[in-house]
């Protein structure tokens with residue numbers, strides 16, 4: 078680059094960085110991830126290194142934070158609050174360590190105090206005579222904002238500590254918010270239609286820098302002490318680690334994961350080990366801070382414009398990056414749910430390369446307004462699957478394309494229906510859809526379903542690939558010759574599998590219904606359906622209304638059951654299964670002469686001696702049906718304490734109401750039921 082180009086770039090970088098600083102430090106609303114910002118800073122540093130005479134004191138490389146805003150009173154720090162130099166890899170850390178040893182003229186390893194780099198905002202607490210007199214933000218390092226009233230609401234900031242009356246001390250540390258509180262606060266903001274915070278750091282900063290301390294009080298914040306400014310009238314420790322122990326004795330919370338490490342290897346090991354713990358911590362950390370432990374050595378090393386020479390922040394891989402959405406594809410799962418997956422320009426996030434990011438469902442896409450071509454902020458924290466946090470609207474290219482839900486399944490062409498309540502779009506192809514087939518077979522064979530021992534994913538995939546199996550009924554047509562011919566399937570495994578299939582033919586109606594994988598029909602519902610209908614043909618012929626009279630079957634489940642049995646290809650598969658010899662004993666159900674046969678009850682409120690489930694079991698055992706809502710056909714409403722709307726409805730429809738006592742009498746002697754409903 079020519080000198081003129083460098084000059085231009087320098088000016089552009091400074092302007093852009095200053096804007097980011099303002100958004101980050103003053104508004105608590107950054108528009109780019111830290112990694113992006115760090116890259117700009119590095120570029121600026123490189124130009125300034127090439128032209129040292131261009132460095133001015135107001136360059137972002139020479140300054141800290143941003144000047145205090147006018148919302149708060151200004152506080153002068155007795156000792157400036159500086160930033161930290163960064164290392165982004167082991168080589169950079171090694172270079173730092175070499176510089177330290179050179180400056181100190183030492184060959185032997187340096188002892189460092191290692192602790193997390195908390196990702197929050199720095200605060201300085203001034204205690205006078207042991208009483209909290211003032212709390213200030215870092216501001217531009219020399220002058221910060223007075224946030225005393227807000228900081229007083231933080232539980233982990235002691236109001237008074239045991240110090241001499243004539244002492245005056247500045248204790249520095251970080252204010253952070255836990256992931257849990259962050260999620261809760263954003264949920265609250267979303268419900269109210271307010272803007273959400275991009276990450277816990279901004280939430281912590283935004284919560285602390287509030288005009289109204291009541292708002293701060295409603296946001297759970299934590300304070301970790303890690304350093305010292307001015308200290309008068311106390312007996313000071315001689316090491317950094319000594320200060321931490323001192324803080325702890327006075328009642329401050331300090332980093333739990335901290336250690337004195339000697340030399341490079343120990344430092345690297347600490348960095349690696351904390352990196353592994355990172356995902357499991359309650360709050361964000363973005364690196365390890367290493368500080369020369371000896372305070373005498375710290376003094377000898379001193380400061381440069383914006384950071385001490387005796388400390389470095391060795392960052393972890395960034396958990397947030399910007400990338401571009403190249404395309405969006407829809408994946409089909411077992412239940413036919415179509416999940417939109419964004420194919421993004423691969424980026425390294427949180428230590429891995431991310432190329433695919435789930436968008437969950439159409440609602441999510443609409444809420445975030447993600448389009449193909451958009452620049453997005455991607456986050457992957459620890460083991461958590463990568464997600465798109467937000468779109469950068471200012472970077473949207475003019476040809477960005479809206480994402481449309483396909484009308485038909487990308488795998489089988491069946492119609493796609495969008496379930497408005499659950500925001501899920503599904504392929505209606507059922508067992509016919511190849512994408513759903515593999516997962517459906519796995520479900521069919523699973524332990525609580527047909528329990529086909531030894532039929533794992535490996536074999537299912539192979540059977541499908543070889544076209545030996547298309548639908549679940551084909552499993553029962555597998556023959557020994559076909560199986561033995563498969564790679565890695567010996568005669569013994571083939572015989573075992575055929576044996577398992579044979580055994581699985583003897584089942585129960587409940588298991589069979591569950592195995593079919595009807596939407597919303599879990600084991601319990603399958604069992605209820607079996608007990609109620611006792612016969613597969615009767616169930617397949619049942620209307621939605623009839624289905625709804627079954628225990629724990631509401632309108633949604635009824636609709637799914639009905640829709641499933643109406644699909645001709647599902648009927649074909651069922652016929653195939655029955656033809657293969659699957660059978661079950663007729664489920665025990667209420668006999669016609671059971672005392673409450675033909676009667677329908679609804680239960681509401683709290684009963685004194687039993688749960689509603691128990692009450693329901695007692696009634697079904699006597700041959701009654703228990704349903705969820707009161708209608709004209711209801712025999713009686715069993716109403717415990719606090720019956721509510723069902724009670725009102727029963728009274729309106731003239732349905733008899735049994736209180737707890739009457740209900741107990743009924744169970745005792747069911748034949749006394751005096752109603753012809």
Ligand SMILES: NC(=O)c1ccc[n+]([C@@H]2O[C@H](COP(=O)([O-])OP(=O)(O)OC[C@H]3O[C@@H](n4cnc5c(N)ncnc54)[C@H](O)[C@@H]3O)[C@@H](O)[C@H]2O)c1
Pocket residue numbers: 097098100101102107108109110111112114115141142159160161192193194195196197198199200215251303304366390
């Ligand atoms: N995204 C953006 O637009 C944007 C803008 C400005 C700054 N930033 C981020 O902030 C960083 C630079 O900012 P900085 O100078 O405010 O701080 P820094 O994060 O580089 O380092 C200094 C700060 O680390 C904190 N810290 C946490 N744990 C500590 C510990 N154990 N000991 C000492 N200090 C500890 C303190 O608050 C201290 O002020 C950048 O690297 C960037 O990631 C981002």
Ligand SMILES: [Zn+2]
Pocket residue numbers: 409486487488489490491504505506507510511512
């Ligand atoms: Zn399909």
